[in-house]
Amino acid sequence: MTNLPKIYAPQEIEGKWYQFWQKNDYFHAAATSEKQAYAIVIPPPNITGSLHIGHALDNTLQDCLIRWRRMQGYNTLWMPGTDHAGIMTELIMERKLADEGTSRIALGREKFVERMWQWKEETSDYITSQLQQLGCSCDWERERFTYDEGSCKAVNTAFVKLYNQGLIYRDTYMANWCPNCVTVLSNLEVEPIEVDGNFYHIRYPVKESDVVLEIATTRPETMLGDTAVAVHPDDERYQHVIGKTARLPLCDREIPIIADAYVDREFGTGALKVTPAHDPNDYEIGLRHELEQRTIFTQDGHINEAAPEKYVGLSRWNCRKQVVEDLENLDYLVKIVPHRHAVGHHDRCGTVVEPAISPQWFMNVRPLAQRAIEASQKGEVRFIPERETDRFYHWMEIIEPWPISRQRWWGHRLPIWYCNACDAVVAAMETPQQCKCGASDFRQDEDVLDTWFSSGLWPFSTMGWPEETEELKTFYPTSVLVSGWDILFFWVSRMIMLGLGCMDKVPFQTVYLHGLVADEKGQKMSKSKGNSIDPLETIDTYGTDAFRFALANASTPNPYVSLPESQIESGRRFANKIWNAARFILMNLEKHPIPAGVKVVKTEQEPLEITWIRSRLSHTIKTTTEALENFRFYEAAQTLYAFLWHEFCDWYLEFAKQRIAQEKPEALWVAADVLEQTMRLLHPLMPFLTEEIWQQLLLNGTGTTSQADTSVTIAAWPEPKDENSTAETTMATLMEVIESIRSIRGELNVPIGASVEVHIQSPNSEVRERLETYLAQYLPAFTRVAGITIAESLQKPPASAEAVIGELAIYIPLADVIDLDAEHARLSKRHQQATKDVVSAQKTLDNPNFVQRAPEKVVAQKKAQLQRLLIEQEKLARSLAMLTESGGENDD
RNA sequence: GGGCGGGUAGCUCAGGUGGCUAGAGCGACAGCCUUACAAGCUGUAGGUCACAGGUUCAAGUCCUGUCCCGCCUACCA
Numbered sequence: 001m002t003n004l005p006k007i008y009a010p011q012e013i014e015g016k017w018y019q020f021w022q023k024n025d026y027f028h029a030a031a032t033s034e035k036q037a038y039a040i041v042i043p044p045p046n047i048t049g050s051l052h053i054g055h056a057l058d059n060t061l062q063d064c065l066i067r068w069r070r071m072q073g074y075n076t077l078w079m080p081g082t083d084h085a086g087i088m089t090e091l092i093m094e095r096k097l098a099d100e101g102t103s104r105i106a107l108g109r110e111k112f113v114e115r116m117w118q119w120k121e122e123t124s125d126y127i128t129s130q131l132q133q134l135g136c137s138c139d140w141e142r143e144r145f146t147y148d149e150g151s152c153k154a155v156n157t158a159f160v161k162l163y164n165q166g167l168i169y170r171d172t173y174m175a176n177w178c179p180n181c182v183t184v185l186s187n188l189e190v191e192p193i194e195v196d197g198n199f200y201h202i203r204y205p206v207k208e209s210d211v212v213l214e215i216a217t218t219r220p221e222t223m224l225g226d227t228a229v230a231v232h233p234d235d236e237r238y239q240h241v242i243g244k245t246a247r248l249p250l251c252d253r254e255i256p257i258i259a260d261a262y263v264d265r266e267f268g269t270g271a272l273k274v275t276p277a278h279d280p281n282d283y284e285i286g287l288r289h290e291l292e293q294r295t296i297f298t299q300d301g302h303i304n305e306a307a308p309e310k311y312v313g314l315s316r317w318n319c320r321k322q323v324v325e326d327l328e329n330l331d332y333l334v335k336i337v338p339h340r341h342a343v344g345h346h347d348r349c350g351t352v353v354e355p356a357i358s359p360q361w362f363m364n365v366r367p368l369a370q371r372a373i374e375a376s377q378k379g380e381v382r383f384i385p386e387r388e389t390d391r392f393y394h395w396m397e398i399i400e401p402w403p404i405s406r407q408r409w410w411g412h413r414l415p416i417w418y419c420n421a422c423d424a425v426v427a428a429m430e431t432p433q434q435c436k437c438g439a440s441d442f443r444q445d446e447d448v449l450d451t452w453f454s455s456g457l458w459p460f461s462t463m464g465w466p467e468e469t470e471e472l473k474t475f476y477p478t479s480v481l482v483s484g485w486d487i488l489f490f491w492v493s494r495m496i497m498l499g500l501g502c503m504d505k506v507p508f509q510t511v512y513l514h515g516l517v518a519d520e521k522g523q524k525m526s527k528s529k530g531n532s533i534d535p536l537e538t539i540d541t542y543g544t545d546a547f548r549f550a551l552a553n554a555s556t557p558n559p560y561v562s563l564p565e566s567q568i569e570s571g572r573r574f575a576n577k578i579w580n581a582a583r584f585i586l587m588n589l590e591k592h593p594i595p596a597g598v599k600v601v602k603t604e605q606e607p608l609e610i611t612w613i614r615s616r617l618s619h620t621i622k623t624t625t626e627a628l629e630n631f632r633f634y635e636a637a638q639t640l641y642a643f644l645w646h647e648f649c650d651w652y653l654e655f656a657k658q659r660i661a662q663e664k665p666e667a668l669w670v671a672a673d674v675l676e677q678t679m680r681l682l683h684p685l686m687p688f689l690t691e692e693i694w695q696q697l698l699l700n701g702t703g704t705t706s707q708a709d710t711s712v713t714i715a716a717w718p719e720p721k722d723e724n725s726t727a728e729t730t731m732a733t734l735m736e737v738i739e740s741i742r743s744i745r746g747e748l749n750v751p752i753g754a755s756v757e758v759h760i761q762s763p764n765s766e767v768r769e770r771l772e773t774y775l776a777q778y779l780p781a782f783t784r785v786a787g788i789t790i791a792e793s794l795q796k797p798p799a800s801a802e803a804v805i806g807e808l809a810i811y812i813p814l815a816d817v818i819d820l821d822a823e824h825a826r827l828s829k830r831h832q833q834a835t836k837d838v839v840s841a842q843k844t845l846d847n848p849n850f851v852q853r854a855p856e857k858v859v860a861q862k863k864a865q866l867q868r869l870l871i872e873q874e875k876l877a878r879s880l881a882m883l884t885e886s887g888g889e890n891d892d
Numbered sequence: 893g894g895g896c897g898g899g900u901a902g903c904u905c906a907g908g909u910g911g912c913u914a915g916a917g918c919g920a921c922a923g924c925c926u927u928a929c930a931a932g933c934u935g936u937a938g939g940u941c942a943c944a945g946g947u948u949c950a951a952g953u954c955c956u957g958u959c960c961c962g963c964c965u966a967c968c969a
Contacts, residue, residue: 006929192965199969217969267968274969281967341968387896391964394895398965518962553917556905559897559963564904566918573931584928634906638916653928739935746935752924783934784926837913849949858911858950865912 008579010543014688018132026713027137029077031470038074039475041459043483044083047120048092051130053517056535060551062482063136067684068628071717077475079462080138082124084147086451087348090410109409116410135544135687144462146454154461155454156415156429158502163427167364174283175403177356178346179301183407184360188490190353192342201334207245214334216268221320224307225296228274233259235270249332251308258289280355361405368497369396381506384631385557388513395489404450411448418443456494459507478508485513512631518560545686546571552685553637575689581649582693585671592665594701609655610670611727616647617674618720624681640682658781677718730770738782740803740810747826748801755786759811761794804875806868824883831876838873841866
């Protein structure tokens with residue numbers, strides 16, 4: 001007896017097979033190959049990270065694609081790697097350091113970076129081992145890191161190239177500043193969050209007049225940096241003060257009153273305080289009117305010497321309190337009105353960002369964005385779902401210069417050098433030897449690059465760029481990029497732009513943007529919200545395959561997908577079901593081994609159930625393949641689930657049991673064959689279980705694939721070649737009959753053990769013939785029968801239950817056990833339903849327009865449907881009448 | 893303010909270009925330890941497809957409007 005446990009234990013299977021795959025190098029892609037290339041670069045996870053639900057979904061889908069294409073015979077490359085993740089990683093390290101009682105600043109740049117590398121070495125294996133637990137078939141020999149030597153070279157090359165094209169430049173400009181991280185940020189890194197704030201109405205007296213301007217602001221502390229008051233040029237209320245001077249309270253300064261059309265007369269008091277150094281709009285106004293840019297904050301968000309001494313050194317928030325208190329005391333405060341508004345926060349650390357003026361390096365992404373739009377319009381890159389295309393265009397159209405320098409330490413230092421003698425700026429791969437002024441003393445820019453700059457080069461930096469490698473020739477542009485839609489702007493569009501900028505080609509042909517996993521409340525799952533499913537715990541409890549299946553099954557086209565625990569549970573049951581089906585087949589193969597070299601050949605005499613299951617398998621192969629081609633993972637999952645469980649197990653294996661009992665093992669061998677092919681189909685979704693079963697089947701002589709195949713990972717993807725609609729129709733009739741009988745037995749509570757007599761009446765000789773041929777052999781597998789009678793016409797036996805399928809009637813005499821009331825209720829319900837359907841069909845057909853205008857096929861279908869319904873209705877009516885006569889109650 | 897997605901069974905969701913009697917999983921109910929699986933098997937119940945109009949022979953599906961929910965986006969101090 002095959003020694004397989006009754007319950008599938010994933011833990012005992014999974015580790016073993018991953019090692020086997022790696023040992024045999026199945027995941028390694030050849031740099032050159034006759035085969036067509038298929039490549040995906042992984043969205044590199046943060047080195048410090050642990051696998052969260054988003055990774056699990058993202059990587060499961062990628063692995064599905066890669067495994068599927070590998071089986072289809074492509075030279076598949078799944079490029080793995082990790083991301084140094086800039087500020088994010090630094091912040092985590094800083095928390096660690098704080099726990100140790102030290103800090104980044106205390107350590108100093110050199111020590112800090114050293115410490116980061118050390119930590120990277122310690123943790124980076126962790127995330128990759130988790131990906132392996134998930135079954136990811138990455139080419140680990142090629143594993144990369146966004147801050148490794150190759151990436152550094154790519155980053156410097158790209159930077160210098162874009163600099164020389166004039167796309168990278170330095171500018172002093174207002175940008176978002178994080179006082180906590182002490183660095184500039186791009187707009188994307190700023191998350192606007194609605195907060196409850198106030199409008200502070202403040203009096204600004206006009207010099208040499210009794211006029212007092214009332215000005216509303218949400219940020220009173222910035223008044224210390226005010227350098228003007230602005231009103232609308234056409235505002236009648238303020239004509240007389242334009243050109244005059246206002247006295248800035250608390251500061252003992254005088255500021256001009258200017259007219260600028262930006263001011264909204266309707267809003268607030270119609271008078272605006274202008275702080276060019278601390279507000280983007282005021283900055284613009286300041287430029288137009290050549291106002292002083294008075295910066296009053298230090299880099300870490302405290303008040304500097306530009307403000308009155310009293311406030312120097314206060315934090316932004318304490319300063320606000322102090323300013324309000326002082327205004328109040330000096331009677332400059334009119335009122336405070338509660339006001340809810342959006343305030344920008346740094347998405348990584350949550351600090352309120354400060355618009356600030358600083359010299360930074362920018363990338364002019366406009367020209368590249370334009371090319372990206374054109375590439376998309378030409379179809380060089382395609383977005384799935386399609387709606388993402390519009391989001392992409394919109395972003396590319398409104399895109400602004402990208403500030404790429406960061407005042408941080410963990411990352412690629414800008415390849416920019418300044419001559420210590422003449423301050424000349426040089427962009428170069430390495431420290432320049434000599435300046436044009438003759439000096440040879442240079443210092444490198446202190447800043448590092450935005451982490452997205454290096455990850456933007458990922459699709460080609462991982463392939464060896466800037467060298468002209470075989471990998472680039474073979475795999476670039478890659479086939480698909482798989483990612484959540486939430487990083488379309490951060491990462492995907494940057495890759496497209498930088499791909500065009502550096503390679504002159506888009507980095508991937510297709511972008512598949514899957515949904516984000518949400519909890520029951522529709523909230524995106526994230527660790528910080530505490531509503532997250534832990535993939536590793538889930539894998540422990542349910543097994544990787546169950547989890548992966550659930551993820552694929554949840555992966556509908558919606559922007560948010562939900563993954564209730566019950567769905568994972570369902571995956572586990574499915575795995576167990578497959579396991580047991582395999583167990584049944586393997587156990588029986590021991591008694592009826594497949595003779596060497598025997599193939600179950602198709603013949604005229606082939607039993608119906610074999611033709612049928614092969615046809616259904618072909619159908620399943622076709623549907624699954626199409627689903628994967630269109631990134632409809634949920635459809636692939638559902639198709640396989642339905643086939644395996646409800647067709648193969650529920651029906652075919654039951655037929656097979658009969659055949660085995662009749663000493664006709666072909667049915668078993670076919671079962672093994674169908675299971676083997678189904679394991680191949682299911683492999684991309686459930687790699688471990690399918691490998692285990694596939695290997696077991698191989699040991700038992702089921703080798704329909706070529707002898708060279710030693711693993712399902714490289715077995716050929718099945719081909720649909722056995723579709724047979726005749727067999728499907730015949731089987732459908734049989735199934736209907738069997739289901740009707742089971743339904744009668746169930747509803748009338750006929751004991752399982754009781755055998756029943758079945759009488760079938762059908763005027764259709766073809767149907768009768770089919771039933772005569774097959775019913776006797778199949779029916780006993782599904783229900784206990786004492787005898788079967790099939791006739792063109794026959795009297796309904798007394799005290800019998802009845803089912804009607806079109807013109808076919810089934811009678812089951814139940815003399816002793818029949819409950820006439822129950823039978824009456826049953827038939828009555830069906831009669832009502834039939835009547836309803838008749839009315840509806842009749843109505844459609846009575847409409848002359850329908851008959852005239854609808855396609856012939858549809859009309860014919862409708863007519864046939866009505867015909868069938870009418871017959872059913874009539875039969876049911878007659879039987880009901882008979883029942884009533886013979887004493888059944890009609891209390892409907 | 894603008895845009896996008898959604899509202900289908902108690903719950904989570906499918907329903908490519910309009911056309912079988914609107915489906916699945918989970919849950920519910922009833923009955924079964926039937927020799928692969930009780931993590932199973934069999935049967936049953938459960939839906940005005942958010943609402944109101946419209947187009948059409950035909951609408952869950954297309955159009956218009958309304959109401960909810962979610963998200964993205966915008967400089968209203």
